[in-house]
Amino acid sequence: MRNARQHEIVVTLCLPTGALLVSLLVFGVFVACSGANPLAAYALMYQGGFGTWFSWQNTLQRAAPLILTALCTAIPAQLGLVIIGGEGALVLGGLGAVVMALHFPVGVPWLVQLAMALAGMVVGGLLILVAGALRHYRGVNETISSLLLTYIAIAGFHHLVEGPMRDPASLNKPSTAAIGDANMLGLLPGMDVHWGLLYGLVACVVVYILMSRTVFGFAARMAGGNARAAQLSGLPIGRLILTGCFLAGAAAGLAGMVEVAAVHGRANASLVVGYGYTGILVAFLARHHALAIIPVAVLLGGIGASGGLLQRRLGLPDATVLVLQGILFVVILASEALRDRLQLLGKTAS
């Protein structure tokens, strides 16, 4: 038994690693076709993401929202739902946080930050809650509805930021009023990375404990594994789905609050840069495991951080990172096909 378990862990680690290597190889061929040296591209990606302390800090800065948006896909996945609305929850969460900061009556920074985080989480949570509720009560496919809700949320965001909530002083780039320097999230001690990273790490640990050590987590995973069996054993499927979706949206909403309170200081189009979509890839690469999300988010944050360097040194378009992410996504899903075969191999060996 012990051997089989070890073998499973080895397979679980090897498959994504192998998929990553294959993706890099395919990506190299792609880069070579556009006339750049693939080896130089690999070296730059390492340098830009993980080569120096400076690039590490840039990487971690980007990993923070990715960790949180990945949870938005990973938590519903435990319930058997495929939710891809993290981008919408992030954007609305950021906007909710700004509204809270602008209207909060007490000028105590930590209180304002707490209120911003709660506002972001509630707004983001409600958005994904709608997708979950539509799934449960009306049978609407949650993947499509969550992406449609994202488009609606982004349209509403642009409407508010460029209309009623626009700060007249923001001429070239329509933005809301600033939340104020005093209310900004500071930096972690000794590094140039904001506290949002810690929010992400804590969220992952909390979700891990929730999913693997509590009755809720057990019930949720049971409902995700076999909804009918869960229903027959009396589990409240509806409540599980709604709670899971709310938590998922809350994580992405918190990412929006972090981006506003630690990076931009106000809500504007810089918030809509695709962290929500990369988060989906992070969740799938981590196989929806809350703790595995952390290293995967750091890896993809590093790839994202190296994008600028690839653009400047090799003259590749800024979408190069998107291509690598797309290849990685396709290859990681294809690699699942090998899992059974590898596990069978382990059984015959032991």
Added chain:
Amino acid sequence: MTETVLGWWGVPLGVFAGAMRSSTPFLFVSLGELLTEKSGRINLGQEGILVLGAMCGYGVAFLTGSPWLGVLVAGCAGAMLGSLHAAICSLPRVNDIALGIAVMLFGTGLAFYLGKAFIQPQAPRLPAIPFGWWSAVPQVQAALQVNVLFLLGAGLAPGLAWGLTHTRWGLILQTVGDSADAARALGYSVTYVRWAATALGGFLAGVGGSFLSLYYPGSWNEGLSSGQGLMAVALVIFARWEPVSCFWAALLFGGAGALGPALQSVGVTHGYYLFNAAPYVLTLGLMILTSAPQQRLAGAPGELSVTK
């Protein structure tokens, strides 16, 4: 001033013209998705295929000077992405919805990557047939400029409806979609039929994409498609897997999409973003109305995971 003569009548006219103009991508993507779903698989990657098709069509039309060659290459690029989806989906343990998301991100990324060079130059556009020659009002004339691709799509819908029920190929496709086991027992290769259906579906989605960049709006940029491909997937469910219903639904969606620009043209600029969100709200509303919590949807292919 003819512009003031029309006044608010410009809004319904604009919506009507826009319905024909903006419905073409919806129509092609939804007919392609219908084929794919009839084979028992859903391809959410149509959105990525649409964007890649738009880029390829524009690039080829610019480089060769022939918009029709652009349409063809756009279709072929779509068929290739469709084949990728089909090939990986036929492996064990691969989920078609998850892979659709991957193809969506891959197609979009690839289009942005390859399309960087084509953002500035102007490619030749697809021709349109002026059906508004009888009118002296320029807006009416402009509204009745009908693109050839729209007419092709409008003809394709009933053609497909007939083909699905009256040809050997159509019946095999429906058998595979309703029961893979039955199709296997009859000796048909499920993998092959699904590959053909997904590749053909990708071809049509690519053609729909080329309409975006070669006719309306008529240029390539990274914000060209924002969810039309995905909405077309939802549209197929709403149209209950009927090609002719897809045509009417596509017109409805096109009209909703034209509401924002039509209001803008008569001077309503407030709430521009909100009117542009109308198609998404419409899609979501229709999905809520037409879905059912417990029983399977009428007309759904039996093997389709999305409605189970």
